Each structure stands twice: as C-alpha cells, then as structure tokens.
Amino acid sequence: MTQRISKYQRFKMMNPVIQFFKFIYLSIKIMIVVAGGHGGTRKVN
Amino acid sequence: MSKIVILGAGISGHVAATNLRRKLSKQHEVVVVSPNSNYQWVPSNIWVGIGRMKSEKILFPLAPLYKKKGIGFKQAKAISFHPEGDTTEPKPYVLSEYVAGNNKGQQEKITYDYLINATGPKLNFEATEGLIPGENKTYSVCTYTHADHAWHGLIDVIQQMKKGKKAKILIGTGHAKSTCQGAAFEYILNVENELRRHKVRDMAEVTWISNEYQLGDFGMDGMLMSYGSMTMKSHEMIEMIFEDRDIKWILGAGVNKIEDGVAHYENLEGEHKSETYDFAMLIPSFSGHGFKAYDKNDNDITEKLFRGFMVVDADYTPKPYEEWSVRDWPETYQNPSYNNIFAPGIAFAPPHSISKPRKSKNGTDITPAPPRTGMPSGITAKLVADNIIDTIKGGKESLHHKGSMGNMGAACIASAGYGLTKGSGVSITTYPIVPDYEKYPKTQGRQLGKTFGEIGLAGHWLKLALHHAFIYKAKMKPFWWLIPE
Numbered sequence: 001m002t003q004r005i006s007k008y009q010r011f012k013m014m015n016p017v018i019q020f021f022k023f024i025y026l027s028i029k030i031m032i033v034v035a036g037g038h039g040g041t042r043k044v045n
Numbered sequence: 046m047s048k049i050v051i052l053g054a055g056i057s058g059h060v061a062a063t064n065l066r067r068k069l070s071k072q073h074e075v076v077v078v079s080p081n082s083n084y085q086w087v088p089s090n091i092w093v094g095i096g097r098m099k100s101e102k103i104l105f106p107l108a109p110l111y112k113k114k115g116i117g118f119k120q121a122k123a124i125s126f127h128p129e130g131d132t133t134e135p136k137p138y139v140l141s142e143y144v145a146g147n148n149k150g151q152q153e154k155i156t157y158d159y160l161i162n163a164t165g166p167k168l169n170f171e172a173t174e175g176l177i178p179g180e181n182k183t184y185s186v187c188t189y190t191h192a193d194h195a196w197h198g199l200i201d202v203i204q205q206m207k208k209g210k211k212a213k214i215l216i217g218t219g220h221a222k223s224t225c226q227g228a229a230f231e232y233i234l235n236v237e238n239e240l241r242r243h244k245v246r247d248m249a250e251v252t253w254i255s256n257e258y259q260l261g262d263f264g265m266d267g268m269l270m271s272y273g274s275m276t277m278k279s280h281e282m283i284e285m286i287f288e289d290r291d292i293k294w295i296l297g298a299g300v301n302k303i304e305d306g307v308a309h310y311e312n313l314e315g316e317h318k319s320e321t322y323d324f325a326m327l328i329p330s331f332s333g334h335g336f337k338a339y340d341k342n343d344n345d346i347t348e349k350l351f352r353g354f355m356v357v358d359a360d361y362t363p364k365p366y367e368e369w370s371v372r373d374w375p376e377t378y379q380n381p382s383y384n385n386i387f388a389p390g391i392a393f394a395p396p397h398s399i400s401k402p403r404k405s406k407n408g409t410d411i412t413p414a415p416p417r418t419g420m421p422s423g424i425t426a427k428l429v430a431d432n433i434i435d436t437i438k439g440g441k442e443s444l445h446h447k448g449s450m451g452n453m454g455a456a457c458i459a460s461a462g463y464g465l466t467k468g469s470g471v472s473i474t475t476y477p478i479v480p481d482y483e484k485y486p487k488t489q490g491r492q493l494g495k496t497f498g499e500i501g502l503a504g505h506w507l508k509l510a511l512h513h514a515f516i517y518k519a520k521m522k523p524f525w526w527l528i529p530e
C-alpha cells in the first residue's frame with residue numbers, strides 16, 4: 001500500500017525553522033556526494 | 046599554439062570553454078560555435094513555464110562575456126565534420142553556417158586542433174506526429190521560449206477554470222523513448238502547486254503520462270534510497286507524492302500521436318489508448334542532430350563519428366540486459382577514431398539505456414532513454430577540458446581525467462512548487478548514476494548513504510540557491526571556478 005504523508009510529516013516539511021537546518025544538512029550532504037569525486041570503472045588507478 | 050573549438054554553449058560547452066580559457070595561456074585559442082546568442086540555465090525553465098520567473102532571469106548574452114574573457118564566439122551552427130580536412134584544407138575542420146549578423150547564411154570551415162562536440166540533443170518533436178510546441182494544446186519547457194509559451198497556455202486554462210470550466214492537465218513524456226522524466230516530474234508538481242495558489246485545484250484533473258515502467262524510474266532504472274530513517278524504493282516515494290497531490294498516473298505509455306487535445310499512446314500491454322486534455326506538456330524524444338562526417342577525399346565516414354549521438358569510448362557491442370556492465374559506459378568521452386575529438390554532456394552516444402528495456406506486446410520499444418542531467422554534463426565537460434589542457438601543456442596525449450557515469454554521483458533537486466515559504470522540493474542524490482551491480486549487489490547497484498531522498502521547503506531553497514550559484518558561475522564572476530559542477 002502506498003505510504004501517505006502524515007500531518008506531522010507535512011508540518012516538518014513546511015516548517016521554516018526545521019527546514020533551515022535541513023537546508024544546511026542537505027547542502028553538506030550533497031557536497032559530500034559531489035566532492036566524492038568521480039573516476040573510471042575499467043581499471044583500478 | 047593550439048586551437049580548441051567547442052560546438053555548443055549549453056551547460057557542457059560553456060563549462061568546457063570557461064575552464065579551457067582559465068587554465069590555458071592566451072597564446073592558445075578557444076572558440077565557441079553556437080547558434081543561440083544566449084546562455085540559458087535550462088533547469089529554471091520549469092519556473093518560467095509556471096510564470097514565476099521571467100525568462101530574462103535565466104539567460105544572458107554570450108558575446109560580451111566571451112569578448113571580455115578572450116573566448117572567440119561564432120553565432121553559427123555546425124553542419125558537417127571533416128576530421129582529416131579535405132583536398133584544399135589540410136587541417137581538420139567543422140563546416141558551419143552563421144545564423145545571425147552580417148554573415149548570416151555564410152558557411153565557414155572552422156579549423157581546429159581539438160574539437161569538443163557539446164551540441165546536446167536535438168529536441169525531436171517530429172518523432173511524434175502532432176507534437177508541436179504551442180499547437181494541439183501541447184507545450185514544452187525544454188527552452189526558455191518554449192517555457193514562456195507554456196506559461197501563456199497554462200494561464201489561459203487557469204482563467205477558464207476560474208470561470209467555472211473543468212480542465213484536464215496532462216504532463217509527462219511525448220514519445221516511447223523520451224528521457225528527461227525528471228523535468229516533467231518537476232513541472233507537474235509546480236503546475237499542481239500553482240493550481241492551488243490560483244484556487245482552481247478542484248477544477249482540474251492532473252495526470253502523469255510516462256514511458257516509465259514504474260513511477261520514479263527517471264530513466265535510471267529507479268533506485269533504492271534512504272528516506273529519513275527508512276529505506277524506500279523511488280517508485281514508493283513518487284507514489285506517495287502523487288497520492289498526496291492527487292495526481293493520477295499512466296505508465297508504460299509510448300505516446301505516438303497528438304491531435305488537438307488528444308494524446309494517443311500504446312502501453313506495454315499492447316493496447317492502443319488515448320487521453321484527452323486541455324493543457325499538456327510532453328517531453329519529446331531526444332536525438333542526435335543528424336550531422337554527417339567526411340574524410341579527406343570526401344568519402345562519408347559518418348558511422349566513425351556518430352551513431353545518432355557521437356561515438357566515444359563506450360562499449361557499444363549489442364548485448365542483452367543481463368550482460369550490461371557499468372564498464373560499458375565511457376570514461377574520457379574521446380572518439381576512438383579521432384583522438385582530438387570529444388563529446389561530453391548529452392552529445393555522446395550512450396552504450397544502451399540504463400532502465401531495463403521493455404517492449405509492448407506488439408513489439409514496440411517503450412523504454413526511457415538514459416538521462417544526462419546538468420551535473421554529469423558539467424563534470425564530463427570539465428574532465429574533457431582538463432585532458433586537453435594536460436595534453437597541450439605536456440606535449441603528449443594525456444587522458445588522466447576520467448569520469449564514468451558508473452563512478453559519479455548526481456544531485457537532482459526537483460522543484461515541487463515555487464515560493465519562499467510555500468515552495469517545496471524533492472532532493473534526490475544518486476551514487477553512482479549508472480548502477481554498479483557488482484559493487485553494490487544488494488542495494489540495486491547504488492550506495493545507500495549516498496542515494497537518498499528528501500521532501501520539503503529546504504529543497505526549494507536549495508534549487509533557488511543553485512539557480513543563483515550556477516548563473517554566477519556561468520557569468521564567470523570572481524572565483525566562479527570554486528563552485529563545483
């Protein structure tokens with residue numbers, strides 16, 4: 001069965017204070033994925 | 046002294062040009078050839094298409110910037126490739142035709158030492174009968190002019206709803222092999238949000254139509270992701286969002302014909318169905334530009350350079366899905382026949398799709414083509430530029446910089462509604478983009494911690510911050526190069 005977004009979840013999703021901290025957290029998390037770098041797949045360098 | 050010619054000034058062409066110029070001394074020439082006089086930050090077209098951002102905010106003219114920075118610019122379109130020159134021109138060149146200015150219509154053999162083909166996709170509307178932006182009530186948001194047009198179409202329908210007319214809105218993919226589901230996904234959520242803002246949501250039936258087998262496939266075979274403290278499949282997450290927004294969905298649909306307000310499609314069951322609408326935004330299929338290539342003696346060598354898109358260092362051997370490997374994907378984006386030609390971004394020919402290929406019961410291929418979003422487009426362009434720079438500086442070929450989509454992460458911040466306090470975004474990161482089933486066999490080919498999803502207002506702020514950061518970077522303002530791709 002499909003998950004539903006509860007009222008409490010929606011409150012958290014739209015609360016500016018909670019979301020401000022989420023913004024910082026997400027920015028860092030995304031930077032980690034981006035800064036994780038990239039490379040080839042065929043040979044181990 | 047070397048001359049590097051870059052075809053296209055989209056995300057990948059511009060990233061390549063700006064990095065080459067920054068790192069190479071002025072004795073080397075960097076020339077951009079592109080038919081559009083403007084740079085556009087394509088992802089923000091979504092907001093142009095809902096009337097919340099003016100198209101002027103997402104574009105700027107290229108000529109003054111390039112002049113200031115010492116990058117040559119020709120407002121022209123490439124027509125044919127001559128990687129060995131010809132009987133009168135010993136150097137390799139690209140035959141191009143000017144599209145504006147005094148020399149409009151004139152052709153020029155633009156010679157090069159290194160060529161970067163960053164021409165992205167041809168928006169292949171013709172592949173779907175009747176799919177013409179602005180006609181038959183269908184629109185596109187793939188360019189800023191299309192997005193402007195879409196907004197006019199949408200506000201028209203909103204006005205009608207305000208007068209009491211019920212309306213059907215259809216958004217998704219307009220061909221059995223379309224890609225870029227992410228853009229359509231953003232648009233449907235933004236449109237739905239605007240309908241609520243205009244207080245006409247109850248007058249509209251909003252439907253998602255897509256060639257995906259499941260919601261959340263996004264042409265990437267879907268993903269298993271962390272969501273808060275849970276581990277969720279992307280289709281579960283998108284289903285949750287669509288249920289929440291009361292958006293219906295039609296999946297496995299290869300749209301093949303559009304008539305005024307009617308989309309005809311075939312589904313995986315082989316049924317031929319149609320869906321009516323008052324406003325539709327359907328992403329066309331993307332194809333190569335149909336370039337031709339010739340050798341020194343004018344013999345056609347197109348297949349050495351192109352298979353639709355440009356041939357690069359991928360493994361194109363046809364093989365069944367079960368035998369696909371992450372190693373099929375290119376690492377340096379270099380053409381195997383001509384080592385001074387590269388194709389980053391959307392311009393390179395992928396070895397195969399990422400999603401599992403599916404056919405309808407009638408044998409029609411209904412499979413999303415692999416997406417190449419902004420981040421991999423920028424990363425691959427930068428690594429191509431870096432390899433050319435190293436080769437020029439070192440005096441011998443260097444392909445040290447590598448970036449396979451099977452060893453690269455991507456962040457996709459999908460806008461889900463515009464507004465500083467009422468907006469929303471679905472932030473998804475994936476690592477790697479092309480699943481590596483050998484490395485991550487138990488988590489659908491992806492690393493769980495780095496593959497996650499989040500929904501909320503912060504996503505909108507992030508998307509807006511990225512809009513400003515990337516336009517700042519593209520304008521080459523102070524320290525622009527510190528902002529990652």
Ligand SMILES: Cc1cc2nc3c(=O)[nH]c(=O)nc-3n(C[C@H](O)[C@H](O)[C@H](O)COP(=O)(O)OP(=O)(O)OC[C@H]3O[C@@H](n4cnc5c(N)ncnc54)[C@H](O)[C@@H]3O)c2cc1C
Binds near residue numbers: 091228
């Ligand atoms: C509506 C929309 C929303 C999107 N949102 C996101 C998002 O949120 N995040 C994300 O990461 N990605 C997003 N994308 C995808 C992203 O825009 C693409 O990945 C990116 O634009 C690809 O860059 P590119 O340089 O390869 O191609 P393009 O941006 O298409 O650039 C191609 C360039 O080549 C030029 N050209 C065309 N023909 C010729 C010719 N014959 N000769 C010379 N030049 C030529 C064009 O004028 C253009 O300058 C979105 C795409 C769309 C359509």
